[in-house]
Amino acid sequence: MWQQDTGEELHRKTRNMKYWLVKTESSTYSIDDLKKDKKTHWHGVRNYQARNFLKDMELGDLVLFYQSVNEPLGVSGVAKVVKIAYPDPSQFEKNSEYYEEKSSPKEPRWFCPDLKFSRKFKEIIKLADLKKEKDLMDMHLLKIGSRLSVQPVTEKEFDKIVKLAGNERD
DNA sequence: GCCAACGTTGGC
DNA sequence: GCCAACGTTGGC
Numbered sequence: 691m692w693q694q695d696t697g698e699e700l701h702r703k704t705r706n707m708k709y710w711l712v713k714t715e716s717s718t719y720s721i722d723d724l725k726k727d728k729k730t731h732w733h734g735v736r737n738y739q740a741r742n743f744l745k746d747m748e749l750g751d752l753v754l755f756y757q758s759v760n761e762p763l764g765v766s767g768v769a770k771v772v773k774i775a776y777p778d779p780s781q782f783e784k785n786s787e788y789y790e791e792k793s794s795p796k797e798p799r800w801f802c803p804d805l806k807f808s809r810k811f812k813e814i815i816k817l818a819d820l821k822k823e824k825d826l827m828d829m830h831l832l833k834i835g836s837r838l839s840v841q842p843v844t845e846k847e848f849d850k851i852v853k854l855a856g857n858e859r860d
Numbered sequence: 861g862c863c864a865a866c867g868t869t870g871g872c
Numbered sequence: 873g874c875c876a877a878c879g880t881t882g883g884c
Contacts, residue, residue, distance in 0.1 A: 713882090737867075759882055817883085835865035837881050 708751045709848040710743065711765075711831060712805075713839045716757040721767040724755070724807045733778045733802040734788045740840035745775045747803045754843060754851060756831065763817040765851055766810065773804035811855040825850045 712732065714720070724730055735741055747753075751771040757763065777798035780788035793799040820826050830841040 715882095739867095763883075835882090837866060839881090 706748075707845075708746070708748060709754070709843040709845055710747060710751060711754040711756050711829075711841045711843050712769075713756045713758045715759045716766070717760050720757065721755050721807075721810045724767075724769060724805070725810055727807070729772060729804055729806045731773075731779075731802045731804050733780045733800075735778070735802065735839060736788065736790070736800060737839060740838055741801055743840040743842060744803055745801055746842075747771045747775060749774060752808065752848065753805055754848065757814070762814050764814040764820065765855075766814045768808040768811075768852070769805040770808045771803050772806040775801035775803045778802040813855075815851055815854050819854065820851070823850060823854070 719730070732744065735744060749771055753769045753771065754765050755767045755769055756765050777795065778788070778800040780786045781790035781793040781798065781800045782795060783789055788800075790799055820829070821832055826832060826847055829843065829847055830836055830838055
């Protein structure tokens with residue numbers, strides 16, 4: 691699958707492909723869950739800055755999957771944007787932990803894109819290893835106190851992390 | 861489990 | 873619109 695995606699190597703130079711990183715706790719939703727589901731709506735983000743980045747995502751953008759809180763911490767794979775952000779349905783569900791009183795279908799506050807499984811790294815790229823890379827030191831993720839759950843990533847940074855993952859597939 | 865960093869809330 | 877209080881995130 692990843693090999694097929696290398697067709698994108700050429701493709702992405704011809705358009706403004708963007709790269710992102712999303713955080714998730716693996717006990718809540720891991721790359722294996724995404725692999726199993728094949729596709730998911732990235733719901734539940736309740737931070738304005740993160741929301742704005744979700745809305746900036748475009749079809750075909752690639753998204754690094756970072757798992758926080760539970761060891762091992764690090765990047766576990768890649769997902770692809772297959773549907774641009776639309777109103778997050780969970781904000782309207784009274785029983786949901788993501789329910790948002792101040793939202794209405796007419797004036798939705800929170801949005802989510804759909805992400806499709808693209809690749810699981812053979813081994814997780816550990817946070818500690820990311821920190822060792824000079825090329826990555828500007829990543830938002832590595833800034834002290836970074837809590838942003840959706841972040842833009844440069845093409846260079848994305849390529850670097852994919853390179854660290856190697857070409858072997860899980 | 862601690863705690864620093866940071867976002868949000870709400871009184872003024 | 874300031875800012876203190878509070879809640880949450882997330883690495884360690």
